[in-house]
Amino acid sequence: MKNWEKYLMGPSKERTQERVGREITGLSILMIGLLVGIILLFLVGKGSQLFLKDGVSFQEFIFKTVWAPGKEVYGAASMIITSLLVTMVAGLIALPFALAVGVAVTEILPPITKKIIQPIIELLVGIPSVVYGLIGLTVVVPIVRQLVGGTGFGIIAASVVLFLMIMPTITSMIIDAFQAVDQDQRRASAGLGATRWQTITRIVIPAAKGGILTALIFGMARAFGEALAVQMVIGNAAIMPSIQGSAATITSVLTTGMGNTILGTPANDALWSLALILLGMSLVFNLLMHFVTRKEA
Numbered sequence: 001m002k003n004w005e006k007y008l009m010g011p012s013k014e015r016t017q018e019r020v021g022r023e024i025t026g027l028s029i030l031m032i033g034l035l036v037g038i039i040l041l042f043l044v045g046k047g048s049q050l051f052l053k054d055g056v057s058f059q060e061f062i063f064k065t066v067w068a069p070g071k072e073v074y075g076a077a078s079m080i081i082t083s084l085l086v087t088m089v090a091g092l093i094a095l096p097f098a099l100a101v102g103v104a105v106t107e108i109l110p111p112i113t114k115k116i117i118q119p120i121i122e123l124l125v126g127i128p129s130v131v132y133g134l135i136g137l138t139v140v141v142p143i144v145r146q147l148v149g150g151t152g153f154g155i156i157a158a159s160v161v162l163f164l165m166i167m168p169t170i171t172s173m174i175i176d177a178f179q180a181v182d183q184d185q186r187r188a189s190a191g192l193g194a195t196r197w198q199t200i201t202r203i204v205i206p207a208a209k210g211g212i213l214t215a216l217i218f219g220m221a222r223a224f225g226e227a228l229a230v231q232m233v234i235g236n237a238a239i240m241p242s243i244q245g246s247a248a249t250i251t252s253v254l255t256t257g258m259g260n261t262i263l264g265t266p267a268n269d270a271l272w273s274l275a276l277i278l279l280g281m282s283l284v285f286n287l288l289m290h291f292v293t294r295k296e297a
Helices: 002-009 013-047 058-063 077-108 111-125 129-148 155-179 183-191 196-207 209-225 228-234 250-260 266-296
Strands: none
Touching: 013 266, 058 077, 077 111, 077 155, 077 196, 077 209, 077 228, 077 250, 077 266, 111 155, 129 155, 129 228, 155 209, 155 228, 183 196, 196 209, 209 266, 228 250, 250 266
8 A cells, every 4th residue: 555655645656757857967067167158268268368467458459450479469450350251251242142042942943852952952961171271172263363463272172162161051041041931921922923034032031131130140150160161262461452462361260279388388378369269259159149049039
């Protein structure tokens, strides 16, 4: 009798599983939060050494355009401007192409094409960045050299490579955004006599605006943080960007310089400060995505 009472009055198996699941989930969230907090504290501590220990002013570091570690001159403005420039150019070029592919797959072409195109897009998303860098080095740079002149290395080649990298990602997210639009809205538009193009431009695209903006910001965030592919085609010269000349982004300077500096020196501290700025810009992109998603919800 006591065993039956214990069985009937005690917690059920499902309730025990739910409690264990909550505990595991809470522990996982706590570990992730601690890991992110440790990374933030580490980067803030290392990135602030240039200003606290080495005496470089934050305004000079942000706004000065001369980067000469050998002369103890650390101005990151040229790299910040170049990073933002190639990111914006790549994003703005990729968006129309991604929209065209998204509209064609979801609204115009027969459903069988989605089964063919979707795996191709996913394959392009998964290609390592070094492959895009090699394509840029062997194909894009010579073409830019022929069209524009100079060495071919620079912001044009970097923007093209980043465009090739982020377009599959943006396209995949835009397709998902279009598919999330309720079919009843399309039927209502057709019932009112609208053409398919009018339905696409006045119903589908406005309804998916939040997803489109999120895809664009996500793609630009990936482009801003890309290192290897950009390093291979931009020339890695920490000067103000020009059409024909080489340039450098924050990530390209980090990848080329971190292994060539001594820990604790001002040159090494300056690289950590660049990493802190890169983290800050990545957080800005994430906040923009959160703001767009929350506004559309």
